[in-house]
Amino acid sequence: MADRVKWVIRKELNDAKYCIIVDECSDMSRKKQMAIVLRYVDNDGFVRERFFSLIHVPNTSSMTLKDEMCSVLSHYGLNIRNIRGQDYDGASNMRGEWNGLQALISNQCLYAYYIRCFAHxxxxxxxxxxxxxxxxxxxxxxxxxxxxxxxxxxxxxxxxxxxxxxxxxxxxxxxxxxxxxxxxxxxxxxxxxxxxxxxxxxxxxxxxxxxxxxxxxxxxxxxxxxxxxDFQLQELNNRFIEKYVEFLIPSCALDPREWRKGFQADNTCKLVHKFCPKDFTECEKEDLRVQLLHFEVEILSILVCKSYLTFLICVIATTERAFSVLRIVKTRFRNKMDDEFLENCLVIYIEREIAKKLLVDAIVDGFRDMKECRALL
Known part of the structure; x- marks a missing residue:
């Protein structure tokens, strides 16, 4: 059933660009677990954050985390080159400029920009x-x-x-x-x-x-x-460096809550030309400014940039909520759970909105096709 939920998420994402949110913590049995959350825009233009997987990792080195993450994404046919954003905590194995996880992903995907959790x-x-x-x-x-x-x-x-x-x-x-x-x-x-x-x-x-x-x-x-x-302003300037602020200001133009304050077409065009030029053809870049200028009349024209709403990732709250569920599911009285069974429980519970829509007959047929049964289901 959990596998079917993941395939529903995969179908909802389709071939769109997406962002990945990763965090790790220790469970009740002192195992290191890595949570993977996908952030994307669906066909209706709504931003979705879906809990996708929980993986037990033997160590927290950046190469191990990358291999495990790529294994899960490739299993469900998700192209790593479609990643357009990374959101991790500030640990050295995550934010390392040369050997961190964000650096390893950026080497394979040029536009997978890393944004550290703003709440942290x-x-x-x-x-x-x-x-x-x-x-x-x-x-x-x-x-x-x-x-x-x-x-x-x-x-x-x-x-x-x-x-x-x-x-x-x-x-x-x-x-x-x-x-x-x-x-x-x-x-x-x-x-x-x-x-x-x-x-x-x-x-x-x-x-x-x-x-x-x-x-x-x-x-x-x-x-x-x-x-x-004065000290707060000094710390804010040191931790929120100009590179990330320069990247987020154009991205905020895609937030519908900011349109009433003043929509600026130049910010969206800057986002396209400076941060993701190869995702648009030259013809699309020329037409984009015209579409944005007519945005107030033709609101659907902004959907050409809907995939880049995923840039607005600032916190890793979804992974923290997943870890809260982990502490509920795996307690000291249930600390011998298998890793696969634990992952399936978390996927079904967190994404219960999708699980409720699954047909019972389809679940029974899938269970029957897994292996030969003595009795007819």
Whole structure:
């Protein structure tokens, strides 16, 4: 049944261009599993992300991952040269410029552009920025210790909920009040009001390097808030390099949600001429600009570029959801599952929308044709 689901996906993809999303994790029996997700545009113009396979890999070297991935794609007649995008995490075996998986795929397919998961990049950016500002780092460290301490006991968790639930609602109410009512509300609820114009003291008493001309407002606005924003911008510029941004800006022109903000035909033409020139003939390139200029009148003309909607891959959420299902299916009570049986279970469960449309008679006939049966099915 899982094999039939895969062939339905293969038929839906047909010979269109597609992107591949790959990630790996360890299951309950400490086996390294690699999940493969295909992203493509169907005949109706909708972007689809389909879970296609789960493969047990003996190691996570880039060559092993490539061989296993190519084996699955070739088994179902998918041409690796039709790959137009790669989305992996930031591990060295994935993003390596010379020997990484993205480099090995790019050597065989010139237009298989690699885009690292944006959610992972943003997480690393926020973590790095929080460590640069000492008060912010101390705050999150103390918050982490507090959460660990509270979650270690059910009694402490219940007491924390009972104690802070009312105060949290009061703080939300205070935020919704007008500025003139904040002072009276805080006084009635015995909440300390911070004087922003007062001199800031970093600790009780007088520190050796204390600055007398620093107010509380200046400390929180300049020393903490502005410093945090500066480090965040610096990390964003370092991790979201110009090459990927230059590639994504023209691709965003194909997103229907961005058309209302202003559709620019030059961005789509730039995507064709600069990033995938060999996928279009010279005649199609000349006609493309004319079609795009008449897009507001003839909306179907944009479908000539529908295959490149698959460029807009920014996160590996589909593979993470597949790993969540993996932890549900393969537990410590069911840790002896065969790799093929585990893959079939995941394909049927994740792509249950397709599995529900399969005919029972066709499944029975397929099972009967697998091998000779003693009784007639």
């Amino acid at each position: 990049r943003l997480q690393l950016t926020l973590v790095a920025a929080s460590k640069e500002v000492i008060p912010v780092y101390q705050f999150f460290s103390m918050l982490n210790s507090t959460v660990t301490f509270v979650l270690g006991s059910c009694k402490r968790s219940d007491e924390l909920r009972a104690t802070f639930a009312l105060k949290f609602l009061l703080y939300l109410t205070m935020m919704s009040l007008k500025l003139l009512l904040v002072k009276s509300f805080c006084e009635s609820q015995l909440i300390d009001i911070l004087d922003l114009s007062a001199c800031y003291f970093g600790r009780r008493g007088r520190a050796r390097h204390h600055r007398d001309n620093v107010s509380v407002e200046h400390h929180y606005r300049v020393d903490i808030f502005n410093a945090t924003i």
